[in-house]
Amino acid sequence: MELLRTISIGQYVPRPSVVHRLDPRTKLLSTVALMVVVFLVQDFRGLGLFAAFLTVAIVCSQIPLGFVLRSLRPVLFLLVLTLLLQVFFGAPDGGTVLFRVWSFVATREGLVQGLFVTARLVLLIVGTSLLTYTTSPVEIADGLERLLGPFRRFGVPAHELAMMMTIALRFIPTLVEETERIMKAQMSRGADFQTGGPFRRARALIPILVPLFVSAFRRADELALAMEARGYRGGEGRTRMKQLRYGPHDAVAALMITLASIAVLLPGRLW
């Protein structure tokens, strides 16, 4: 329970690396590019190159490789499932049979397909994890706000979204502390959160959820008042102290990512 209190918001791991220092917009756009490229890659050679480039990026970020690979743990089940599905059902038109399990037929084509798809997923997950490891949630919110800025004229509430994100992030540790307090208070009145089946335990959460919600609404009210008192009137005319500035690193990174994408997507014959 105490551990919750100190959850650093997001998975951000501060390091003095080049990747960390990149403008968040660069990293956000690169991640989008990465997602597109991953799905356009045709062959294992492309995937292999991609993995190589990604590894270089990880090394540059000074995040231990083992740490990054750990981000795969929550989806390990999904990866194995995907692989198995492809192995057994990936070649509907028949193919070279490898072995049989009960009435399921494993084909070589299915295996190849399975490995490809799974590798793609792995690269996708590791790539996006790199974003969250090297960019703090606040930076991500700022970056999103700037990127979405030009779309305001089309009705995208960029500022409001970013403000919501920042406030939510700011209050997560506070709300976690409060949950802990409320839990203890109810426990000292004999509340029991451990025993009983799922229904019983869900009901037992009411003494925690109701006060939490009531308090959250009260916080929102008070915070809104405080914001108004400090002159807040939405995003119009607002400036920012922290300025996001593209630097030479960003240009270099953008160039490298463009070149890498081209290399990865080039069909094998041109080599």
Add this chain to the structure above:
Amino acid sequence: MSGSASPLIEVRDVSYVYRRGTSEEVRALDHVDLRVQAGEFVAVVGANGSGKSTLAKLLNALLLPTEGEVRVAGLDTRDPANLWEIRRRVGMVFQNPDNQIVATVVEEDVAFGPENLGLPPDEIARRVEWALGVVGMLEHRHREPHLLSGGQKQRVAIAGILAMQPECIVLDEATTMLDPEGRREVLQTVHRLRHEHGITILHITHNMEEAAEADRIVVLAEGRIALDGPPQDVFADPTRLRALRLDLPELAALGHCLVSRGVKLPSLPLDGEQLCRALLQVGQRVR
């Protein structure tokens, strides 16, 4: 303080009614008149429900009077055109230290106000640094707010107001939820703001010891001003204060007790030094 200089804050025959027209109508303020001059340190005290928080919110147009008018530096709070200027001149620090911090990092929260004013980034950065320095929180500028103590959070809130360069700061029960250490931090900061920066202070509280540190105490009861004067005068009638659901500071209560039993004190004591000296003198005279 000359009475003829135009007051910074003027509350003229103001009444405020909550839930008007319903069966739960409540008259929180009833024909209140108040003038605060620039540079004053005024404590506004009253029991819970006396209307002091309502009064506070009328000063920066978070609430508009049902009757009467409120003027800040001559500007009428009811005029929408004046809204943002009024809120720049009269800053407010609220009771719950957590529920007024918006950003995930101290210095970004202090920047919130100036950002709303649309100031250039360099100017904002300058003001943030200065404000944090004044409240003594500069070394904490990169910290996350939930790791701070109550007193520290309130000082950050004060810095956030300072960065907007206000003429007056209203502390709406800003010390009520703090421990003694936090309260001392905030009060020291507030005294410094007043003496070194000439900022007018309105301290809404029900803590009489803190009220005793002000130049002037305004006592609210049931939406009306019951007493208005220097601490000496306000603490002169203990029975009256009890009837208003308030208390005397401990030493003033002691002073009253002694005087009622025949000890001659030159004036109502408000601090230990004073009272000690007076009593020692009495002691010597007896000998």
Add this chain to the structure above:
Amino acid sequence: MSAPLLACEDLAHTYLAGTPLASVALRGVTLRIQRGEAVGLVGPTGSGKSTLAQHFAGLLRPTSGRVLIEGVDVYGRGVDLRRVRRRIGLLFQYPEHQLFEETVFEDVAFGPRNLGLDPDEVTERVQWALRLVGLDPDWFARRSPFSLSGGEMRRVAIAGVLAMRPEILILDEPTAGLDPQGRRELIDLVRRLRRSQADLTLLLISHSMEDVARLCERVVVLHRGQVFLDAPVRVAFSQAERLREIGLDVPRVTDLLIRLRAGGLSVRTDRITVEEACEEILRALQG
């Protein structure tokens, strides 16, 4: 002497032990509290008071050391922790924030129901508790707790704990945020409680030296997770210098007596309330 009702032996607690964020809250606290005692627990913020209270209430597990109820280790073999918890009522700070039921009755009944009492007994307890805190059950029982004033909500929360009829009552800053009248009422309530339940054991955590002076016979001072001082209230408060060392203050009247004594007036310094100090000073001036 019979086994103390509540005790801890070399109790230590480290939050997040074993991680880089570990922080030591208690460093080996040994205390014995007898049935019927009223003990004040004071100390600067961060000294471990709330942590200690939570250990006594069975809400935290010691990193090392033992917590004993009537000589039995709370985490020993075969000990039902839930039964232990029932004997202790812990009122957290700002207890009104834990109300959740649709009616006052239901909320106060939460505790007794969790004890497994039958409906008639639950009703009886709820009514008794509501009357004890000064809320008329006929008027309040069916109302929503959220429709009440802050002070009333706090009293409902207190009733909720009292309705469990704990043998040991731990109050964590019960007067936090209350106005002077509210504070007086709460102190009266505690006094009423002790009178109506002669063997009630009370542990009062407070920053207010004046509250501790009025309600407790003994005070334990914590500093940095250790017991700094454990003495009868008068003895403890007359040691102003030692208390100041760790950032605590004594009741203002006690401080005055200490100054007077230093100035040559022969007063006792173990008087802690206004009335006592008044008598003592008069005596010294006349004698």
